[in-house]
Amino acid sequence: MTDLAERQKLSYIAAQAADARLNVELETEGMTLNIGPQHPATHGTLRIIVRLDGEQVVWAEPSAGYMHRGYEKLTEVRTFPQITTLVNRIDWLGSFANEVPFILAAEKLMEIEAPPRTQHIRTILFELSRIANVSLFLGDLGVQLGAVTPVFYAFRDREYVLNLIESVTGGRFHPNFDRIGGLLDDLPAGFITECKQVMKRLRAFCDEIEDLLFGNEIFQARLRGIGVIPADVAKQYGLSGANLRASGVDFDLRRDQVLPLAYDKVDWKVWTHPDGDSWARCWVRLQETREATKIVDQLLDTLPAGPIMAKVPRIIKVPEGEAWVSTENPLGEMGYYVVSKGDLGPFRVKIRSASFNNISVVPWVLRGVYVPDVISILASLYFILGDIDR
Amino acid sequence: MGRVRKPQIPGLLKGLAVTARTLAETLKPKKLGGGAVTVQYPHEKETPPIRARGVIGLREENCTVCMLCVRSCPDWCIYIEGHKELAPPRRAGGAPRKVNKLDRFDIDYALCMYCGICVEVCPFEAIFWSPEYEFSEPRIADLLHDMSRLGEWMETVPEAPALEAGAEKKKGK
Amino acid sequence: MVIPLSDDSISTTTTPAAALPGDALREGVVATLRDELGADLLDHLLKPNDDLWVRVSAGAWQRAGRVLRDKVGCDFFCFLSAIDWLPSPYGRGEDDPTQPPPERSTEIRQGYAGGDTRMQVFARVVNLTKHFGVTVKADVADDSPAVDSWVGVYAGANWHERETHEMFGIGFNGHPDLRNMYLPSGFEGHPLRKDFPLLARMIKPWPGIADVEPLPGDDSDEGGE
C-alpha cells in the first residue's frame, strides 16, 4: 500500500526532475491558475489556487470560506428544536443525515432513547439520504471527467429517492423531521412497497453507472493510480467516510460505535479498497450505495410496530453537560460536540463536518499532478461546499 | 461483482449499449411504458405528496393569538397582532367572555425556511401545510402573505395521509 | 511509469462481533497519559460507556498530542476547536429594545474536566482499531491566548487551527501559515467569542415581543375561554 504511494511519488519526482532540467534550458516560468471560486468543477464556490509548471501542479492551496454561514454562532441564539432546521443545510444533498447526530447528542444529554420504531425509521431515512447524496456523486463524477450522460441518470433516479423522502417528511431537501425523542410523524401508508421498488431501481442505476463509467477503460485510465492517499496520511488529516476506507482503513462509524440506530439489526458489509487512489474512492462509494439499498430493504422488512415518540417534556431544556456524537454521513464522519448549560438552547456547538477535513488534504495530494487530474481528484474526494464552510 | 479477470465485453461497448438502451426507452411510446421521465412543466404538472411543505394556510377563527408560532419561528418571519374583545357568553345569563381577536397574521415567505415548526407547535389547529407551490412573485415584497391570502391557501390543505402499518395513532393533528 | 494496481485484493467486512471499547480501556488511557505527562495532566472525566475527557496544561498541549498519537494509538485526527466559557451578554437577541437590558450572569462555569480560564482549546482524536476517542482540553491564558501548534503532530490540524485562530483569536505557536480562512484578512474581532454580537439578531426586534393588546381599562393578563 505505502509501497504503491511511494512509487507514485517517486515517479512524480522523476517527472519533475526531468521537467526542471528542461525548464533550465527553456527558461520557462510558472503560472498561477485560479480554479474557482466560480468554476464548474468546484460545484459551489471553492477556490483552488494552483501554481503550474506547464500543466503540472507545483503547489496547490484551496481557499474556502466563500459560503461560510457561521452556523456555530447561529446555534447559540437558537433553541434545540430550531437547530435541526439549520443543520440540515450543512450537507444539503443528504440533509436528514445531518440532523441525526445532533438529535442523538441532545438525547444523550437528556438521557432519553427513542423508541425502536423511530430508530428504524431514522436509519431508513439516513440511508435514503446517503443514496440521494452519493447517487449524485456518481453522476457528477461523469461530468467532471467529461461524460455528460451519467449525471442525468443520477438526477433521474435520485428523484425517486427524493420523492420518497418528501412523502415522509414533507421536504425534499430540508426534511427537518427528526425530533428530540422521536420523529415528527410516522411513515405514510404505502411507503414500504414504494420504497422497495425504488431500491430496486437504484440498484439498476448502480449497474448502469458501473457499465457506463466504472467499466469504461478511459475512465479507469483516468482514475487508477491517480491521487493516492496512503492510510497514515488519511488518518493524520482526519479523512473519513469512503475516502478513509478507500485507503484500506476498515473503519465505519455505523458499525464501530454504539448508537441508538438500527444498523446492528441488519446484515451488511463495510467495503474497503487497498489502493487509496481516485478510483478506489469512487468505487467504494458505488459499493456503499448498493449496500445502502440492501440495508433499507432489510430494515423495511423488520420495521417494528409501536410509538414514535419517547416521553419528552413539552418545553425542551437540555441538562448541563457535554456530549459528542458522530455518525457515518454520506460524506464521512459528521459530528456535533454539544455543550449545554441547562438552557433552552445549546451553549456551544462544534460542528465537525466531513468535507472540511477531507478537503484539507488537497495541498498534499495535488502536488505533482496534472491539471486534468486536479479535477478528477477533487471529484473523487467529493466535497459539498456547505459541508466545508458550514 | 468480484472482479475476476475473464474475457468480457469491453467497457467502451457496454457504455454505448447503456445510452442506446435509454434512447430506445425514451423513444418507446408512453403507452408501452416508455417515454421520458421529465415532465413538460407548464403543460403538465406533478402532484406533490400530501405532506409536502409548500405553503402555509391559516384558519383564522381557530387562532387565539397565543404567539407560540411567532416565538418558535427560527427565522422571525411571522408577525402577529391581536387585541382582546368581549364576546357574547356561551350560556344564557353568563358573563361576557374575553376573547383574543386576530388583527394581523403575516408570513414573510422571503424569509421562511419551510421548517414547519410553527405548524407543529400550534396547539389550536390554526395553521396547516398545503402542498401548493406556485406562488413565486416578481417582487420580493409580494412574498409577504397577509391574513386573507393565507386564508385562501386553506382551501388547498389536504387530509393527513393514512399511516403505515404498525404506526400508533397520533394525538392532535 | 506504469504503476501496478491491486485489483483482486478488495476486502469487505461484515457486521463485527462489536469489539467495542470498555471503560477499562479508557482507564488505561488515563494511566498512560498520567505516566507520560505527570503533573501536566490536570484533570480528567470518564463518563461510563460514553467518552473520556482529559485536561492538560497549556504548556503540555503539544506533548499531549504526541503521546496520544504515539503511545495511545489515537492516530486519527477528528477536530480541534475552542470554547469561550463566558456567558453571552446578548442572550438570544430576544430582548425588547425599548426596555432596559435584563441582568445576565457573567459567571464563568467550565464544563467537563474543569478549567481555570475563560477560553479553552479542545480537540478530539480517535483510535481507529480499538474504536475509542479522547477529547483533550487545555486552558489558554486570558491575556495572551496561545498554545503550541499541533500541525507537526497531526497534519490535519492545520486548517482547524486556522479556523480557531480567526474565530477565537487564539494563537498557535509554530503554525506555518496562520492566515484567516473564512473572514476577510482585515476583519476585526473574533466571531465565535461570546462577546461578539450577532448582528442578524440585532437589526430588528424579535416579533415575539409583541403581545395581545388588552381590553381598554383591563389589567388582567389571561383572557379567553
Add this chain to the structure above:
Amino acid sequence: MLAVEIPYWGQSLIRVLAGALAVLVPAGTIVYLFLFKMMSFMQSRLGPMEAGPYGSLQLAAEVGKWMQKEDITPAKADRRVFRAAPLIVLVSTFVLVAVVPFGPDAYFTQFDAGVFYMLAVSSISTLGILLAGWSSANKYSLLGGLRAAGQLIAYELPMVLSVLGVVIQAGTMNLQAIVFKQNTDSIFGWDGIGYPYILTQFVGFLIFMIAVQAELTQAPFDMPVAESELVSGYMTEYSGFRFLIFFIAEFATAGVFALIASVLFLGGWGVPFAWFDWTTIDSVDDWMNVAGPLLMLAKMTVLAGIIMWVRFTYPRFREDQLQRFAWKVLIPLSLANIMVTAVCKVVW
C-alpha cells in the same frame, strides 16, 4: 454534363450558395437531430419542445439569441487576432467542403490532388483555435489553445496515414475518382454493392473516425474544451456572434468530415453503377445530381450520429493519454495498414 449553359458568374454564385448550404445543412441537422434530440433521449428527457413542433426551430431561436448578445472583447485581448480567430475556423470548414463531390456534376471543384488538399486545409482550423486561445488573455483559454494545438497536430498524422490506404487502393487522389472506383469495382466479380473501401480498409476507417473525433475535439478527445476543467478552453472568452461562429463551425466541421468519410469509405454519392449499367462518370444520369446530395446527407447523418453517440457516452482522455494513444497505437496501426494494403495491391 448539364444541358443548360450557365455563365461563369452564375456558376460562381451557385457554387457559393451551394457551398453555404453544404456547410449549414449538415450543421443544422447535426445540432437538431443529435445535440438537441438524440442526446436528450439518451438522457431520458425530451430536449427542446417549445420552439416550433418538437422544438425544431430551437436552433433558429438560439441563433437569434446569440446574435443579440453583446460581442465582448476582453480588455487585454489581442483585439484583431481575437476577432479574426473564429472566422479562420469557419473558413477552414468552407474551404474543406470545396473538394467534396456530391454528384456526377454536383461538385465545387475537382482536381487530382483532392485528398492532399483536403488533408492540408483541414489543419487551418488548428491555427484559428490556437489564435483564439492565445489572444484571449485568459489562462484557461491559453491552456485550451495549447492542448488543442498539440492534440490536433498529433491526430493529423493518423488521419493522413489512414487515408493513404484508400489512396493506394484507388490509385488516385482525386475524390471524384475514388467515388467512381468504389461504385464500379466489383468484389470477386460480384458488383451488387460496388466495392466500398470500408470492406477492405476497415482498420483505416476506424482510425480515420477516431482521428476525426479528435480533430473535432469531441469527447473522449475534448480535453481542449473540457468545460468542467478549462471552462470551454479556447472559447471561454467568446460571446454572442463570435461564439455562434465557433459553435456552428464545430458542428459544420463534424458534418464535413462525415461527408469526407462517406466519400472515402462508403462510396460517396454514388450507387453501384452496375444497377443502371453506367460505365463512366459521363454516362451517369442527371438525376444523380439531386439524389447524390441526398444520399450523401443520409450517409453523413449516420456517421455524425456515431460521432455524437460516442461523444455523449464517454469520459475524456487526459492530455498525455491521448497523445500516447495517437503516437503509440494509432500511428503504428495505420502504418501497418498501409503496408498490408500496399502488399495486397502489388500481389493482386
